[in-house]
Amino acid sequence: MGRERNLFPELSERKGGTMSTIAAFYSGKSILITGATGFMGKVLMEKLFRTSPDLKVIYILMRPKAGQTLQQRVFQILNSKLFEKVKEVCPTVHDKIRAIYADLNQNDFAISREDMQELLSCTNIIFHCAATVRFDDPLRHAVQLNVTATQQLLLMASQMPKLEAFIHISTAFSNCNLTHIDEVVYPCPVEPKKIIDSMEWLDDSIIDEITPKLIGDQPNTYTYTKALGEMVVQQESGNLNIAIVRPSIVGATWQEPFPGWVDNLNGPSGLIIAAGKGFLRAIKATPMAVADLIPVDTVVNLTLAVGWYTAVHRPKSTLVYHCTSGNLNPCNWGKMGFQVLATFEKIPFERAFRRPNADFTSNNFMNQYWNAVSHRAPAIIYDFYLRLTGRKPRMTKLMNRLLRTTSMLEYFINRSWEWSTYNTEMLMSELSPEDQRVFNFDVRQLNWLEYIENYVLGIKKYLLKEDMAGIPEAKQHLKRF
Numbered sequence: 448m449g450r451e452r453n454l455f456p457e458l459s460e461r462k463g464g465t466m467s468t469i470a471a472f473y474s475g476k477s478i479l480i481t482g483a484t485g486f487m488g489k490v491l492m493e494k495l496f497r498t499s500p501d502l503k504v505i506y507i508l509m510r511p512k513a514g515q516t517l518q519q520r521v522f523q524i525l526n527s528k529l530f531e532k533v534k535e536v537c538p539t540v541h542d543k544i545r546a547i548y549a550d551l552n553q554n555d556f557a558i559s560r561e562d563m564q565e566l567l568s569c570t571n572i573i574f575h576c577a578a579t580v581r582f583d584d585p586l587r588h589a590v591q592l593n594v595t596a597t598q599q600l601l602l603m604a605s606q607m608p609k610l611e612a613f614i615h616i617s618t619a620f621s622n623c624n625l626t627h628i629d630e631v632v633y634p635c636p637v638e639p640k641k642i643i644d645s646m647e648w649l650d651d652s653i654i655d656e657i658t659p660k661l662i663g664d665q666p667n668t669y670t671y672t673k674a675l676g677e678m679v680v681q682q683e684s685g686n687l688n689i690a691i692v693r694p695s696i697v698g699a700t701w702q703e704p705f706p707g708w709v710d711n712l713n714g715p716s717g718l719i720i721a722a723g724k725g726f727l728r729a730i731k732a733t734p735m736a737v738a739d740l741i742p743v744d745t746v747v748n749l750t751l752a753v754g755w756y757t758a759v760h761r762p763k764s765t766l767v768y769h770c771t772s773g774n775l776n777p778c779n780w781g782k783m784g785f786q787v788l789a790t791f792e793k794i795p796f797e798r799a800f801r802r803p804n805a806d807f808t809s810n811n812f813m814n815q816y817w818n819a820v821s822h823r824a825p826a827i828i829y830d831f832y833l834r835l836t837g838r839k840p841r842m843t844k845l846m847n848r849l850l851r852t853t854s855m856l857e858y859f860i861n862r863s864w865e866w867s868t869y870n871t872e873m874l875m876s877e878l879s880p881e882d883q884r885v886f887n888f889d890v891r892q893l894n895w896l897e898y899i900e901n902y903v904l905g906i907k908k909y910l911l912k913e914d915m916a917g918i919p920e921a922k923q924h925l926k927r928f
């Protein structure tokens with residue numbers, strides 16, 4: 448008899464141990480996810496299918512995008528590298544996803560009557576991940592998605608007789624105007640309901656005018672509206688079992704389903720590309736400030752554990768869980784930047800504009816100086832060369848965009864925050880040893896140097912889609928500089 452290979456240790460009953468309680472909890476459940484096509488939503492779906500292949504159905508509220516129908520989008524997700532393991536453990540995964548047409552910007556999300564009926568009568572658990580994460584979104588749009596849509600979803604949830612838990616994904620930066628942040632919902636100066644109402648009758652130019660006054664000491668419309676969203680959750684929780692998860696800066700996967708997976712430019716990813724391709728040479732950052740990065744699979748594991756705990760233990764009040772790394776396993780931007788650069792030596796990106804050699808600057812004057820000397824001047828010279836050789840200049844435009852992006856991220860890389868993690872640590876202690884293994888969110892076990900190396904490698908493979916076989920040529924290319 449041939450020896451069976453244990454492809455999915457997370458599913459097996461271990462000798463002398465028991466099966467994961469959390470995985471068993473999700474079996475047979477009907478789960479509704481918003482934002483399932485996003486970075487975190489995809490990893491959440493993947494983990495659910497891999498650890499609870501017997502779940503009944505995942506409803507995903509989604510819209511067609513970029514010329515793709517709902518079915519085409521689902522097909523593309525399921526056929527991606529991220530879902531390779533899932534297809535082995537759950538061959539019926541296609542049948543267990545029910546894509547529901549929904550636009551969270553519309554009244555009742557523009558969901559059809561039949562779909563709404565099914566959602567209301569069948570849903571057991573809701574994970575609300577959808578949001579606009581852009582820092583520069585006009586207030587009206589950010590309020591619509593991050594506040595009004597949350598309010599509407601809560602209203603839907605209150606009409607679901609079988610609902611066991613509603614998990615709202617917020618951000619650890621929703622109160623980044625404070626330096627010490629507890630796991631509580633902080634009140635906003637203006638009531639969310641008033642903001643929602645005013646968006647209905649104020650015109651865009653007035654909203655733009657009053658935006659700075661409304662957001663006050665928040666850095667952008669994103670963090671401001673995420674804070675309002677939390678308040679709505681708190682105020683409209685009614686009899687629902689609700690919890691809020693607050694991740695910090697979400698990065699590539701640490702371990703699951705494999706290290707280094709990432710598929711968007713948010714957070715550090717875009718800047719790592721810009722540095723690796725030689726465009727970004729300097730950035731205003733404080734090397735000693737804590738870089739509160741958290742891997743996306745850690746966030747997902749905590750979120751699933753929170754879903755289980757909220758449904759089964761039904762805490763009396765809405766619990767907030769910080770999913771952060773700074774107080775348990777701190778790493779600073781200096782160390783992180785250094786490791787990013789060290790990884791470029793081993794694993795360079797292809798066709799770099801210049802040799803990667805970025806540095807942190809400490810003050811505004813030096814930052815302006817390096818922007819002129821290391822960013823704008825080379826771009827102008829390169830565009831001149833492109834013009835001379837009959838090609839379309841593009842470097843100045845690209846560089847301006849990069850500098851706009853770095854200026855928006857500066858707020859977050861020049862300060863440190865302290866997030867308390869009592870609830871998250873309490874939850875960890877509530878898990879069985881098997882659940883602590885299968886749904887590991889203990890960030891103390893994370894080795895930053897290894898994580899960053901895998902992150903850079905993941906960016907090269909999954910974002911830039913570069914072949915590892917091209918590394919010698921990429922090294923050769925860098926030697927020419």
Ligand SMILES: CCCCCCCCCCCCCCCCCCCCCCCCCCCCCC(=O)SCCNC(=O)CCNC(=O)[C@H](O)C(C)(C)COP(=O)(O)OP(=O)(O)OC[C@H]1O[C@@H](n2cnc3c(N)ncnc32)[C@H](O)[C@@H]1OP(=O)(O)O
Pocket residue numbers: 580581582583617618619620695696697710711712713714715718719722734780781782783784785787788805806807848851852855856859860
């Ligand atoms: C002591 C020792 C010292 C040693 C020193 C060594 C020094 C070494 C220095 C080395 C440096 C090395 C590298 C750096 C390494 C680390 C430093 C990294 C710092 C990272 C900081 C991150 C901070 C994040 C903080 C987040 C806090 C809040 C967290 C959250 O809750 S929300 C999630 C985060 N949200 C975001 O990140 C969104 C931010 N983005 C935006 O808001 C916007 O994109 C924008 C920045 C405003 C730019 O808008 P634009 O309109 O200008 O551009 P656009 O968005 O249209 O995009 C341009 C093109 O890019 C494409 N694109 C954009 N986003 C995406 C996406 N998500 N996925 C795919 N593609 C995307 C877009 O399509 C455009 O392409 P085109 O259409 O072809 O033009």
Ligand SMILES: NC(=O)C1=CN([C@@H]2O[C@H](COP(=O)(O)OP(=O)(O)OC[C@H]3O[C@@H](n4cnc5c(N)ncnc54)[C@H](OP(=O)(O)O)[C@@H]3O)[C@@H](O)[C@H]2O)C=CC1
Pocket residue numbers: 481482483484485486487488508509510511512549550551552575576577578579580592616617618619673693694695696697698711713714
């Ligand atoms: N990434 C990060 O660093 C952090 C994220 N968070 C929070 O985590 C959650 C998930 O973020 P992340 O996955 O990174 O974000 P993404 O931008 O990757 O995903 C956003 C999701 O929301 C959906 N969505 C947006 N607008 C609509 C709409 N009108 N109708 C239907 N769906 C819509 C998007 O759908 P579509 O694909 O159609 O655009 C997408 O599925 C958010 O709540 C965010 O605030 C918190 C801390 C950090």
